[in-house]
Amino acid sequence: DICRAMEDFEIKEACDGIETVEMAEQWRPHIIIIDVMMPRLDGFQASKIIKKRYPQTIIVALTAIIDPNMEKNMASIGVAAYIHKPVDKNLIRFKLQNFASLLHSRDGEFKKLSKQEAMNPFCSDIRRLKTIFDIRDAESIMDFGNWILIRHDETLNVACRRMDIALELFYELMRVGVHQNGSMHIIVEESFEELFVTMEFDRPIDLRPKSEALIKELGENAILGEDVAYIRLSMHSHEKPDNTGNKPQCSVSTAKVSPEIIVPKEAASPLPMSEPTTTADTPKEVKVLETNEKEMLRQSFVQKTAAIDYVQDIGGDVLDEIRDLGSLDEEWIEKLNTIELEHTVENICHFADGVLGVYVRAINNLFEFTALAYALSSLGSFLKEHSEIIVAEPSKLKTLVMLLEHLGADLTSWRDHIFSLQDTADIHYLDSSFFSSCMQIEQIIGNKEVASNDEDDDGMEFF
Known part of the structure; x- marks a missing residue:
């Protein structure tokens, strides 16, 4: 339905992996959007066959399954994009438009995009939308x-x-x-x-x-x-980091097309998987760091920003909301004490929503602290997802309470030195440390090892 609403695309549908391969043979589409879980032949195997026969075909995998290994396998065979459900309509449209432009660029076809007068001084060849x-x-x-x-x-x-x-x-x-x-x-x-x-x-x-x-x-x-x-x-880059580890500068690509698309329908749900039990001999689950997580850990800012300058520039309402977090200090300790005394899933969820959730909503108003908001939000989701496992193991629960006490103390210090005392030379001095701490709590409580998904990565530093 999303594709049909777009101009310049001809569309055909296939009901499973085998029909997708057959249609690719007959119709030779430019772009294929494919589900991972399908009957008879799954999306990975179908994509593997198609990419081997027609390497120029652009394949977009669309799935509800969050599986870093599958995502890595798809990338290894040349799948151009791996998009998680629920579907973001704008993301699908934009991906298709960009792939179409790349196809036209490949064919050497260029077209004036708009006759409207551009406001910017860089380029008059702009799209009609603003x-x-x-x-x-x-x-x-x-x-x-x-x-x-x-x-x-x-x-x-x-x-x-x-x-x-x-x-x-x-x-x-x-x-x-x-x-x-x-x-x-x-x-x-x-x-x-x-x-x-x-x-x-x-x-x-x-x-x-x-x-x-x-x-x-x-x-x-x-x-x-x-x-x-x-x-x-x-909006595109073909550059790679140099040997010094510096980030690449952005570069450019181009254009527009009328490609055909095969959209295989989702026809089957994945089989339910039983929860593995954790024992001393069970190997640790490996958490693969996503690209955005690695970027947050390595996040740096062009110049230092002193707390006293930063606080002067942010709005009063935002500052009041951050300072109001001081009322959470006692609640943080009280809820942890409740968890320790009453080992229930509800108490862990109350802490995740009623304490961490309040912090996340307040920090989300601060453009500079996306890494911290993401870290606390991820930690809250982790606690709720693993609450049953945590309450079933007293030693794990005791360790969690201790780690969260330290995290709460660090957040109080962060808040005081930036927003109250305003004596911090650089407001970002703890960003990576907080993110790393939250990940390590997940690592310890979830019995996980943290790894990068880059084969040539030399490892992450943790605080």
Whole structure:
């Protein structure tokens, strides 16, 4: 249904893996969207056969199963994308549009995208759509920050230093614009290759040295006027990290097509799997670090930001919400004591939702602390999923309570030194440490070993 609503795509459907292979032989589609779990022949085997016979065919795997090994196996045979359900309609549309543009680029076919006048000075060949944001407060700043980050993640699966710099610049300019003017506007234009962000201010703004340094780092990809800023971002990268481990700069790809698509229907559910029991002789489950998790662990920021400068720039409502977390300090300890005295699933879930969940909702309003919010959210989900196992093993529960006590003390210290005392030289000094600590709690309680999914990775540092 999503594909039928798109222009320039011809669509056919197959009901299982064998029919998919047969249709690929007869019809030679440009793109195949395939389920993993199907009768007669599963998506992996069907994709393996098709890629061997027709290596140029683009295959997108779509599945409800979160299986790092299957995802790795799919990538090894050349599957272009592995998308988890529930389906994000915009993500599917965007992936198909990008694959179509790459196919046309491969064939050397190019087409003027729009006759509309572009706002940005970088490129006049833009798509007809424009995305507009009215920036008036901290919430709207977060909305744009999340949107641009998601668009980046949808289209660029490698680390990109230019994006890190641009994100910091966006946030700096939005804060200045709201602080000095009360509001501002952002207009996003795009080609199939790049995003063009125009930031309009009601009147000229005074830039801080940090903003000027970030603009200088972006070089020709950022242009600043008195009351407007233009930033260009690539949506594809073919560069690899150099031997020094530096992140690659973004680069570019192109175009548009009328490809055919096979969409095999989901026809079977996976067989239920029994829960393995853990004994001293049972090998530890290996948690494979996802790309976004590794990036958060290695996350770095272009320049240090002192707490005293940071607190002056964030909105009062957001600051009040963070300071209100102080009321959770006693509740944190009380709920842990309750867990220790009454070993119940309900008490663990109450801690995950009523304490960790409150922290996550508050920190989500802070653009700079996505790693910490993600870590606490992941930990809360882990505790709820493993609550029955935890309450069944007293020693494991005792260890968990001890680790969570330390985590709570660290969060209190983090909150005090950044938002109350404001004596921290760099607000990001504990980001990776918190994320690592939460992962280690999952590792210890879940009897897991943590590994990277990069064969050439030299291992992760934990705190």
